[in-house]
Amino acid sequence: MYDALKRDWAVFPASKKSEASGRMSKGEKTRKRIVAEAATLFNERGFEGGSMAGLMQATGLEKGGIYRHFSSKEELAAAAFDYAWQAATDVRMHDLDSIANSVEKLKRFIANFIERRPAVAGGCPLLNTAIDTDDGNAILRDRARKALHQWRDILSEIVSSGLKQKEIRNGVNPRKLATLIIGSLEGALMISRLERNRDALMETQTHLERFLDSEIKRQRKKLNGRLVQ
Numbered sequence: 001m002y003d004a005l006k007r008d009w010a011v012f013p014a015s016k017k018s019e020a021s022g023r024m025s026k027g028e029k030t031r032k033r034i035v036a037e038a039a040t041l042f043n044e045r046g047f048e049g050g051s052m053a054g055l056m057q058a059t060g061l062e063k064g065g066i067y068r069h070f071s072s073k074e075e076l077a078a079a080a081f082d083y084a085w086q087a088a089t090d091v092r093m094h095d096l097d098s099i100a101n102s103v104e105k106l107k108r109f110i111a112n113f114i115e116r117r118p119a120v121a122g123g124c125p126l127l128n129t130a131i132d133t134d135d136g137n138a139i140l141r142d143r144a145r146k147a148l149h150q151w152r153d154i155l156s157e158i159v160s161s162g163l164k165q166k167e168i169r170n171g172v173n174p175r176k177l178a179t180l181i182i183g184s185l186e187g188a189l190m191i192s193r194l195e196r197n198r199d200a201l202m203e204t205q206t207h208l209e210r211f212l213d214s215e216i217k218r219q220r221k222k223l224n225g226r227l228v229q
Contacts, residue, residue, distance in 0.1 A: 031069040034059055038080035039087070043122030046132040047077050047140060074139050081140060084125035085147045088118040093154070102162025103217045106181070109155065110208050113185050114201045123193065126151070127186050152178045169218045177216065184208055 024032070037058040042050040052063055052073065059066065070076040092112045099105045122128060126147050133141040155178035162168035188204035 027069070030061075030065075034061070034066055034069060034076070035079045035083050038076055039084040039120045039125075040122060042077050042080045043084050043120055043125050043128055046128070047073075047137050048132075050077070074137065077137070078139050078143055081125055081129055081143045081147075084118070084120040084122075085143075087120045088125055089151075089154075091116045091118045102158050102165065102167045103212050105158050106155070106212055106216075107209055109158075110181065110185065110205055114188075114198075114205050124186065124189055127189060148182070151182060154178075155181055167218055168216055172216055181208060 034055070038050065038055055041054055041058060044050075045054070052066070055066060055076075056063060066076070070079070092109055094112050094116060096105050096108055096112075099108055126144055129140050129144040130148075133144060152175065156174040159168060159172065159174035159177050163170070163172065163174070184204050184207070188200040191200035192198055
């Protein structure tokens with residue numbers, strides 16, 4: 001499941017030559033370094049706050065050296081968002097494939113969101129970009145919308161699998177449950193950043209776990225001494 005989604009977010013498409021040799025060219029390495037530095041810059045400061053001067057300082061390259069790889073600041077910012085979002089997704093999907101039960105998989109996803117930190121500093125790139133581009137950059141807003149849909153698809157697929165495996169109660173809507181989890185986590189993250197503590201995140205984790213156990217998980221009952229669904 002996740003490998004297919006990762007292919008949709010390939011930030012550094014390698015040339016056929018580099019794929020065959022297993023090595024990146026000098027230009028590809030430079031481009032990757034620019035994107036990695038830009039990802040942190042834009043994620044922390046936003047599109048307008050991420051200046052070319054700051055990027056030149058971070059990469060050690062002149063303006064011409066950066067624009068040799070990107071036609072515009074918008075193109076670079078889009079690639080930087082993809083990089084930051086992939087880093088965030090990698091962290092949130094950590095160890096999910098090792099968990100068979102769908103409800104426990106959702107809990108692990110929630111725990112990863114709250115307890116683990118992506119490699120790109122600055123917080124959740126989806127939340128940051130959604131706020132930053134609300135009335136601005138259409139390219140980045142579309143990128144953020146695509147990221148939201150990808151996230152919702154991941155969680156929806158987990159729920160759908162749980163319904164098929166009879167681990168989740170009949171009648172649960174995968175898309176609605178995914179949206180509820182996403183909204184709860186992103187809202188808690190915003191509150192935690194404003195209040196500069198993790199209370200909202202921890203309370204949200206506790207609430208979601210209890211909700212999954214009491215309202216989503218299919219309960220087993222005993223019938224003639226035997227457990228049934």
